[in-house]
Amino acid sequence: MREAFDRAFGHSPAVAASAPGRVNLIGDHTDYAEGFCLPMPLPLETHVALAPAASFRARSEAMAATLAFDPYGPPRGDWTDYIAGPLAELAKTGFEVPPVEILVRSSVPAGAGLSSSAALEVATLRAVLALTGQRLSDGEIARLAQAGENNYCGVQCGILDQMASAAGRRGHALLLDCRTNTGRRVPVPSAFHFNIVHCGAPRRLVDGAYNARRKATADAARHLGLPMLRDADASGLAALTDGEMLKRARHVVTENARVLAAVAALEAADLHSFGALMNESHASLAGDFDVSTPALDRLVESARRAGAIGARLTGAGFGGCIVALVPAGLPEWWPGVAAANPHAWLV
Numbered sequence: 001m002r003e004a005f006d007r008a009f010g011h012s013p014a015v016a017a018s019a020p021g022r023v024n025l026i027g028d029h030t031d032y033a034e035g036f037c038l039p040m041p042l043p044l045e046t047h048v049a050l051a052p053a054a055s056f057r058a059r060s061e062a063m064a065a066t067l068a069f070d071p072y073g074p075p076r077g078d079w080t081d082y083i084a085g086p087l088a089e090l091a092k093t094g095f096e097v098p099p100v101e102i103l104v105r106s107s108v109p110a111g112a113g114l115s116s117s118a119a120l121e122v123a124t125l126r127a128v129l130a131l132t133g134q135r136l137s138d139g140e141i142a143r144l145a146q147a148g149e150n151n152y153c154g155v156q157c158g159i160l161d162q163m164a165s166a167a168g169r170r171g172h173a174l175l176l177d178c179r180t181n182t183g184r185r186v187p188v189p190s191a192f193h194f195n196i197v198h199c200g201a202p203r204r205l206v207d208g209a210y211n212a213r214r215k216a217t218a219d220a221a222r223h224l225g226l227p228m229l230r231d232a233d234a235s236g237l238a239a240l241t242d243g244e245m246l247k248r249a250r251h252v253v254t255e256n257a258r259v260l261a262a263v264a265a266l267e268a269a270d271l272h273s274f275g276a277l278m279n280e281s282h283a284s285l286a287g288d289f290d291v292s293t294p295a296l297d298r299l300v301e302s303a304r305r306a307g308a309i310g311a312r313l314t315g316a317g318f319g320g321c322i323v324a325l326v327p328a329g330l331p332e333w334w335p336g337v338a339a340a341n342p343h344a345w346l347v
């Protein structure tokens with residue numbers, strides 16, 4: 001990136017850092033209810049190089065544009081907000097945030113539900129901390145990245161993506177407890193092969209629908225007299241009389257239980273139990289939480305028909321990707337899926 005940085009800004013970078021995108025294996029729409037998730041970092045990463053400068057400027061190789069931005073000013077409404085937001089939060093905590101020029105190179109597809117924004121946020125924070133010689137834990141970096149996205153970008157996301165990117169390690173899933181914001185790394189046995197497939201349809205209405213789901217789970221907890229749905233159990237849900245609220249709450253409560261069961265299956269190298277839990281998770285996200293789409297449902301269905309042990313949508317839903325647990329040595333799997341889903345692509 002040294003040469004590219006030099007071409008963009010006319011001098012050498014001082015530091016470089018990176019952070020990965022993530023796939024969530026199971027446990028979606030549970031993070032903002034202080035529940036459990038099981039993400040895994042991807043080999044796809046965002047790299048940033050930066051150097052001190054007279055003012056804040058960023059260049060994205062994908063966008064082929066160099067833009068001025070200001071973490072101390074209002075958001076621009078574009079990708080630079082994912083750099084400015086975390087830096088604004090870093091400054092708020094009293095850390096030094098000098099003006100920098102930043103070059104961004106990423107292999108995480110944007111808008112696919114694989115946390116390209118979290119990867120950019122975490123890589124930016126790591127690079128600025130390296131530049132100024134300051135230190136923060138992975139959990140603190142994740143919290144600042146999430147706060148940047150909440151407060152500066154106006155996206156009411158939970159902590160899943162930022163924790164997966166900051167605390168995830170290659171070859172390990174991360175059992176995330178979103179109440180304590182702590183993660184336990186669980187080695188992924190070699191028999192577990194996860195394939196990620198984009199359904200080919202753009203994500204639609206994500207922010208409004210996402211915030212509505214988030215509100216529905218908070219409303220359900222309030223009706224139950226609980227701080228969060230994390231504190232609910234399935235038997236107590238009968239107290240919810242509103243049918244839609246009951247379904248939303250049931251997804252969160254059953255999904256939390258599935259995450260813990262999935263970790264046990266992973267630790268026992270039990271492919272079939274893990275796959276069955278993925279299938280149940282998809283049914284719950286589609287039926288109770290209503291975040292699937294016809295394209296995602298079709299893709300999940302053909303992934304299974306082509307031989308996947310389990311398959312589910314991953315991330316927020318409303319488009320984007322599925323994750324499938326596929327037996328090793330099944331070369332005909334992808335051609336089978338592709339034939340039935342001509343717009344889909346293997347990530």
Ligand code: GLA
Nearest residue numbers: 028029157158159160315316
């Ligand atoms: C998005 C959000 C996360 C999480 C998932 C759904 O990726 O950014 O915080 O809520 O959706 O699990």
